[in-house]
Amino acid sequence: MTTTTDTTEPTPLETPATPRSTVVRDVSRVVAGRLVHAALVIYAAYSASFFLLFVLPGDAVLARIGTTDTVGVADISDLDLDVLRDEVGLSDSLWTQYWNGIAGLFRGDLGSSLVNDRAVTDLLAEALPNTLALAGLSLLLSVPLGFLLALLAVNPRSRLVRSFAALVPSAYVSLPVFWIGILFIYLFSITLGWFPSGGSQSASALVLPVAVLALLGAAQFAQVLISSLRTELGTTYASVTAPAKGASRFYTLWHHCLRNAAFPFLAVFGLRVGQLLGGTVVIEVVFSRTGIGRLMVDSVKAVDLTVVLGLVVVLAIVYVVVNMLVDIGYSLLDPRLRRRASTTQEVTS
C-alpha cells in the first residue's frame, strides 16, 4: 500500500523534508484501514447471523405465545398471530427486515425485543456489566495464576514436581466447565456454605464463577507458557550462556525466557477473551446469573432476532477491539516488529 503511493512521489527532494507528515499519514492510514476492517467485520457478522437466524424453525411470535403446557394445541391453532407479526415487523419481506436492521445499526438503534418489546440497548445495558465484571475479573486473575503455574512446571529442580505441575493445567482444561461449576457449587456453597450458589446480587456471588473461569484461563495460559518456556530453556542463551555467567535457573527464566515465551501467550490471551464471552454462557446458566451469555441462549431459543443481532454486534466490536490490542501488544513485546516497521518505511522512502 505504502509503496505504490510513495513511488508516485515525483521528486526525491521532498521525501527527507516531510518525515513527520509521512509518519502521521501512515498512522492515520493504518487507523483508517483498521476502522474499515472493523466495520466490515461487524457488518459481515450481522449479515451472516441475520440470514442464519432465518433458517431456525418458527419465529419469535410463535415463541412468545407460550407452549402447550399453558395453551392447548387447539388454542394455538386458533390464535391470529398476524396482527402481532405486523406490529413487530416480522411480516415484512426478508430484505426489508434486513435493510431496516442495517439502517437502524447506522443510527445506533438496535430495535426492541420481539418477545418482550423491551429496547435491545436496555437489555444489553442490564446484561453487559454483569458479564464484563465476570469476564474481566477472571481474566485479570488468570494471567498471574497462569504464569505462576507455568513457572512451577518449569523452575523446580525435582522432575517429579515439574511433571505434576505440568499435568494440572491439562487436566483442568479437559474438564467440562459446567461440571466444575456444579462441583464448586456443591462443595463451596451447599456443603461448606461459604459463598452463594448463584445470582449476581452480591459481590460474594462473583467468587465461585470467577474462580471457575479464572482457573480455566490460567490453565490454558499455563499450557502455552510451559511449552514455550521449555523451548526457550533449550536454546543456547538460556542453557549455556546464562548459566555460564552465573545466573540461576529462576533468574534466567524470569529475566530472559519469559519475555520470549510470552509471544504465543499473547495469541492465546486474545483467543481467551473471545472464549470468555462465549464461555460465560454455561457459567451464567449454572450460576443463575443475568448476563450476555444467558441472554444469548434465551434469545436464540425464542428466535428473538433483534436481541441476537444486537448481541452479535456487541460481541463483534469486542473481538475487533481485542484483536487490535493484541496486535499492539505484539509490537510492544517484540522490538523487532517495531524496527521492521520503520525499516520497511526507510526502504520504501
Place this chain on the structure above:
Amino acid sequence: MAALAAATLLLSACAGGGADAAGSEDPIQGGTLKYRSTNVQSADPAANTGYGPVVPLRGLVDSLVFNAYDGSFEPWLATEWTVNENATRYEFTLRDGVTFSNGEVLDAAAVKTSFDALRAQGAKYAVVNSWIGNLKEITTPDAQTVVFDFNAPNSSFLQAVSTTSLGIVAPETSALSFDQRQEGLTIIGSGAFTLSENNGDEGYVLTRRDDYAWAPAVAENQGAAYLDTIEVFTTPDNSIAAAELRAGNLDLLHNTEPADKTDFAASDEITIRKEPLPGSALGFVVNTDVPGLDDVEVRRALALGIDRDAVLERASTIDVAPTSAFTASNPFYTDQSDLISSDAKQAAQILDDAGWEVGSDGVREKDGNRLSFELIYGASTVSHEPNLAVVQSQWKDLGVELKFNSLTPAELNQRQISGDYALTWASSTRPDTDALRTNYKGLDPELDALFTEILAEPDFEGRKALAAEASELILTEAYYLPLYDFIQPLAYRNTTKLPTFEASHIPWLGDVWLDKA
C-alpha cells in the same frame, strides 16, 4: 403487633373451616420465604401462566374469586356474583374498602381497566386472552358492580378470573405498555405482598403489605401476611436447586428431577406433594390426519401396547397410573380406569386383523404407509425421555416405531399449527374441564359438541357430568394414549407451612409461615 397477631388468630379460628388441618400449630409471624422456580419471565402476572413462576405472583395480585381446593368458588375481591343460565353474562359485586398498594381504590372502573388493558394487547397476552374468550363488553353500572358480557358462552370464565394471570392490577399499571410491565416495579396489585425489588432473570423480592385486610374467605389468616418477605430465585439447574433445598438454603421449590422426587418422598426433612397438578393426564395426543392414526383400531392398539406398569417402574416412585383423561386431582375428574388397559397380545392381534403387516425393518406397513410416529414436545418434557424410551421399546416389539424429539417453543408451536406431527404431549395444567378442550378440539364432531355444551353449562355438577362424557369419548376413541399422572408439584422443607391451597395447587401466600423460631 402481638395484639394484632392475637386478633388474626381469633379470626382464623372462626374462618378456618375450609382449610387443611395443618393449622393446629400456632403460626409464627415474620421471616423470609425463599422460593425457587426454574425461570421467571417477569413479575407481570398476565405474562406468566406456567405453574412455577405463578406461585409467588399469588402474593402480588388478588383475584375476583378464590378457586378453593375442591374446585368450588369462594368470595375474594368479589363478595358475590351471578352467572346467567348459558354462561354469557357474569356480574360481580366488589368488596368495599380494597386498595392497591399505591393507594388507588379497587373499584369497578379499576377492574374494567385491568381487563381492558390485557385485551388491548391482543396476542401479546395470548394465553390469558384465550381464557377470557369471546368477550363482548365490560360494563360498570356502579362503583361496586362489574358486568362481563360474552358473545359466546364461557363457563370456564370463573376459573379464569380466579387465576393470578387475571388478577387485578392498579390503573397505574393498566396504563402501561406491555414492555413497561415487564420491567422494574411497575406491577402494582392489591395483594398481601408488594413488589420491592426486581432482579430481572434472577427473580424478585416481595414484601408484606401491613394494611392488607381482604384475604379470601377460606384463608386461615384474614389479616396481613405472616411472612415479612418472599425472595424468588431462579435456578436453571434442577439438581442444584434440590441440593439447595436439602441444605436449607431454600424453603420452597418447584420442578424436581425424578431421582430427587424419589429421594424427597422418603425424606423426613422435606415434603413433596404427592398429588399431580390438576389438568389433563400425561400421555400422547394423536394427530388423526396422519395415516394410520386416522384408524381408531390402530389408535386403540397403540394405547393397549403401552405397558404402564413398566413405564412407572422407570419413572419416579411417586408418579401414578392414569385413571381418566383428566388427572385425578382435577375437580372435574371421574374415575374411568376401566377404560385404560394394557395388553400387548391383543394390540398385535388388532394390528394383524387391520392388515398392518410387519415389514423387513420390523415396522408394520399397509398400502405404503408405515406405523412410524414422531412425538414432539418442549424442553420441559425432556426429563420424561427415559420413560418414553420404555414405550419406544414396547412399541418396537409391536412393530411400531416411536421417535421423539424435544423442540424450542417456536418450532413446537409452528409444527403444531401446521399439523406437522403425529403425536404431541398432553400436559395442560388447569383445574377446569377446559384442560381437555384445548388439546382435543377439532378431532371429532361429537366431542366438539360436548365441549360447546360444557362452555354453556355454568353448573359445577352439570359440567362434571359432561366432562366425564368427554373424557370417556377421548379414551374409547383413543385420541389420547395415557401414560401416567405425573407429579411435578412443590417440594418444601418441613419448616415451611402451607395451610391453604387453591384448586390450581398454588398455595395462598398470606397463610404461609415458617416454623423457624
